[in-house]
Amino acid sequence: MLLTITTTTSPATDLGFLLHKNPDSHYTVSLSFGTVHVVYPEAKHDRCTAALLVDIDPIALVRARQGSSGADLALSQYINDRPYSTSSLLSVALITAFSTAMGGRCKERPELVNRPLSLEVKMPVVSCPQGEQLVRKLFEPLGYEVEIHPVALDERFPGWGESSLFALTLRGEAVLQHLLSHLYVLLPVLDDEKHYWVGQEEVDKLLRQGQEWLPTHPERDLIARRYLRYHHDLVEQALSRLFDEESGFPLSTEVDKGHEPLxxxxxxxxxxxxxxxxxxxxxxxxxxxxxxxxxxxxxxxxxxxxxxxxxxxxxxxxxxxxxxxxxxxxxxxxxxxxxxxxxxxxxxxxxxxxxxxxxxxxxxxxxxxxxxxxxxxxxxxxxxxxxxxxxxxxxxxxxxxxxxxxxxxxxxxxxxxxxxxxxxxxxxxxxxxxxxxxxxxxxxxxxxxxxxxxxxxxxxxxxx
Incomplete structure (x- = not known):
């Protein structure tokens, strides 16, 4: 599973400060379903690319699943597209590897956090069973130029047709924190699946990552339904809280954080x-x-x-x-x-x-x-x-x-x-x-x- 983020905004190596990952180092961390790597294929003044590679262990992924049933013993658990197509697994890898950047923090260069950059994101395999139109409906309203190409089921047998997988490239001027929050939420929405149980804390995650852009997104309701796996109560709660005076924006605030001052x-x-x-x-x-x-x-x-x-x-x-x-x-x-x-x-x-x-x-x-x-x-x-x-x-x-x-x-x-x-x-x-x-x-x-x-x-x- 691979995702690359490239900037051509000079000095492009500022990307390393924002991601809190030194271009000269190889970052790696183990998760329950595999290993996450961050490397820089290129790091020059005028162009810098950070690559997030997730090496999925199919056996570990099956063992980590909760609530197994008879159906879960099917061979499809072991033979599937999970090791290479983007999904909620990549969202977990993003928040693990780039948590500081997603939180809008940059201790060394705080002035970079809100700076729009010329960004290009490439994902060679994106899962979207509903097709190209949904990809465009989700990303184009956020200001991205979308380049998308279908992936054949098997190039040796063109008669088999196209798969539900696509090679996706996003380009645009964006704040890096915003880009990461868009990917974190929308990749599992495209895939329409999650590898873990969806409960109350998923509502909090959706609001935390989507509060800046989700209220005005034309596909807001669809995003909430898919992200929360069609749990009606959770979807209703999320949409209600999205516009609540304590979690929405912009609102006049009468009580500041519940802290009483002097x-x-x-x-x-x-x-x-x-x-x-x-x-x-x-x-x-x-x-x-x-x-x-x-x-x-x-x-x-x-x-x-x-x-x-x-x-x-x-x-x-x-x-x-x-x-x-x-x-x-x-x-x-x-x-x-x-x-x-x-x-x-x-x-x-x-x-x-x-x-x-x-x-x-x-x-x-x-x-x-x-x-x-x-x-x-x-x-x-x-x-x-x-x-x-x-x-x-x-x-x-x-x-x-x-x-x-x-x-x-x-x-x-x-x-x-x-x-x-x-x-x-x-x-x-x-x-x-x-x-x-x-x-x-x-x-x-x-x-x-x-x-x-x-x-x-x-x-x-x-x-x-």
Missing amino acids: ASTQGLGASRREAVREALRSHGARRIVDLGCGEGRLIGELLSEQGIERVVGMDVAHRALKKASAHLHLETMTPRERGRVELLHGSVTYCDSRLVGFDAAVAVEVIEHLDPTKLGAFESNVFGFARPTTVVVTTPNSDYNSLFPLLGEGEFRHPDHRFEWNRQEFDRWCRAVADKYGYSVVISGIGDEDEEHGAPSQMAVFSR
């Missing part, structure tokens, strides 16, 4: 909302859109303000919107009240004409849930496309994190945060956005300030 910062969510409301009052905003509205707490408070004509909440999570509807009691509102509020399903990383025409847009604790590679889309959609007169953005101040007693060094306040900026980083981002899109900006803290570390949250008010 007593002076308790009630920080209410302080954020009051600071945002005051900023909107001072700018005379009457028509407001709340991006990543979550359960609708800010919307409810804005509706109680005199002079607010209309408030629209948008969130990518269906479940969050249902909670917001219940929190706001939309079903029992009078027609006049109902005309002032609307909830929309959508993402801040896509252009949406429904966001045009507002006095103000608000993103409370949202941007830190976005992958850094998607910040540019957020900026262009909100500041360039929608262009409200006022934009209010709040985000955690990482300078303050050392004052959280249960928060370890380098940890984020919420498991779904992709980054947390200190005051200098936030200031730099705000001023770059303001300059690019023709806004002025005022930055302030939210919550009781510490003399050395500042306030727990930070807010920017952009004015056009």
Whole structure:
């Protein structure tokens, strides 16, 4: 079983840092079903290739299987395509050999983690009984150029026809961590089989590896069904959690990781909302859109303000919107009240004409849930496309994190945060956005300030 990853982005040997595998070394590790090897057939400044080779032991694979039955004693257990065609075995090999890269960590060169690379992945034998169309439906929406060739059952006997195996090449500009997560999830989906028992922890794996891209994939439901081997309860749970406020993105976060900081910062969510409301009052905003509205707490408070004509909440999570509807009691509102509020399903990383025409847009604790590679889309959609007169953005101040007693060094306040900026980083981002899109900006803290570390949250008010 073979997979190669090639980059031509110079210096191409940075691939070794990202994979945490030295091109001059031969990495090997034993698993229950065989041995995993990582070698570099080429490692030059302008081109570098890492090869993942999995040497399957068919006897060990059979012995490792759980829940054997009479059918499991068939000869097909020993004579099959498992030793060479990609499957869930390769997914296990990926997470074993490249766990650090898949976790988005690079101790030696952290600046490389979110850098898009020109990548090419080759797999000489991919199992997909449903054919070429499914391969394209799974990988092309993720931005890859797909080159696929069928593998004959036997070249000596062309009359036997094609097999369900393909030689697959993927090409594109991608962050390596994202590429690995795509392969980890989609290879067993293509094969439509798993070599181990599928239980609750498979839901967690799917959400952990798919949270950045699965919510917007057009074949999301098919992927969930196949990955979880058609266990209805697990599929329903995965799809529900995928858009849950604790595991989806982007959402406003009211409680940061369950860690209570200093007593002076308790009630920080209410302080954020009051600071945002005051900023909107001072700018005379009457028509407001709340991006990543979550359960609708800010919307409810804005509706109680005199002079607010209309408030629209948008969130990518269906479940969050249902909670917001219940929190706001939309079903029992009078027609006049109902005309002032609307909830929309959508993402801040896509252009949406429904966001045009507002006095103000608000993103409370949202941007830190976005992958850094998607910040540019957020900026262009909100500041360039929608262009409200006022934009209010709040985000955690990482300078303050050392004052959280249960928060370890380098940890984020919420498991779904992709980054947390200190005051200098936030200031730099705000001023770059303001300059690019023709806004002025005022930055302030939210919550009781510490003399050395500042306030727990930070807010920017952009004015056009």
